[in-house]
Amino acid sequence: MIVYVFDGSFQGLLTAIFESFSRKHEVVDLIEERLFEPGFFDELIRIRTESNRAERVWIGLKKKVGIDGQQRFYQAFLSESPTVLQHLFNFAQYVFRSPNGCAENFGNADVLAITQAAQKVHREKHRMEAFVRFKKHQNGLFMAAICPDFNVLPLILPHFKNRYADQSWLIYDERRHYGIYYDGNVVCEVLLAHKPRASTGQDVLEAGLDGQERLYDTLWKDYFRSANITERNNPKLHLQHVPKRYWRYLTEKLDTLT
Structure with missing residues (x-):
């Protein structure tokens, strides 16, 4: 052979x-x-x-x-x-x-x-584009940590570059230990000197968060609870559209993870 x-x-x-x-x-x-x-x-x-x-x-x-x-x-x-x-x-x-x-x-x-x-x-790819949530850090950089089943960072790059063209951001793939960084003009691949150890994709973002970020989280959770109509809850349908493995990216869902 x-x-x-x-x-x-x-x-x-x-x-x-x-x-x-x-x-x-x-x-x-x-x-x-x-x-x-x-x-x-x-x-x-x-x-x-x-x-x-x-x-x-x-x-x-x-x-x-x-x-x-x-x-x-x-x-x-x-x-x-x-x-x-x-x-x-x-x-x-x-x-x-x-x-x-x-x-x-x-x-x-x-x-x-x-x-x-x-x-x-x-x-x-489409789920990452829908569910990725950024956290603003003290230096003004918006960061998100993801752990997709597949190596979709090269595919989601155009979506985030077009949608957040006026911001600096970093999306880091915890599983593959690399990320993509956009400074408002140029996109480049980045490797972190120390691999983050985190139980969820949001834990790695806690250090150095902007002072207003936790307030925004609280406001969003309050809005989500107030907009929810309990009588119309359909957990089975909800899981079809938002599988539980993606809840780690959603601020309104983090409190429900076990």
């Missing part, structure tokens, strides 16, 4: 796809470097990530599957599923070797797998 070992990055994946066509390899096992265990009978090829080759594959995918298909491909990668990298590699092999329109053939296992993975990531 031919085995490609790569660095696990998106550009590394695209480079591996390029190499498979360059070397005329149709059946390949794709493995991240951190997970690789050598076998006796494997033909090992280490893939060195090259941005120019990755770019050529990315452009080629757009021509074959369109912008929507290209976006699904990237969203599926962000799912971080243990099996999705092989499906993505196989999918690229399939669409480049087949007529246009094959990316909609859900009878193909790889097409189906990446479509399902992309749908999960897409749902998580």
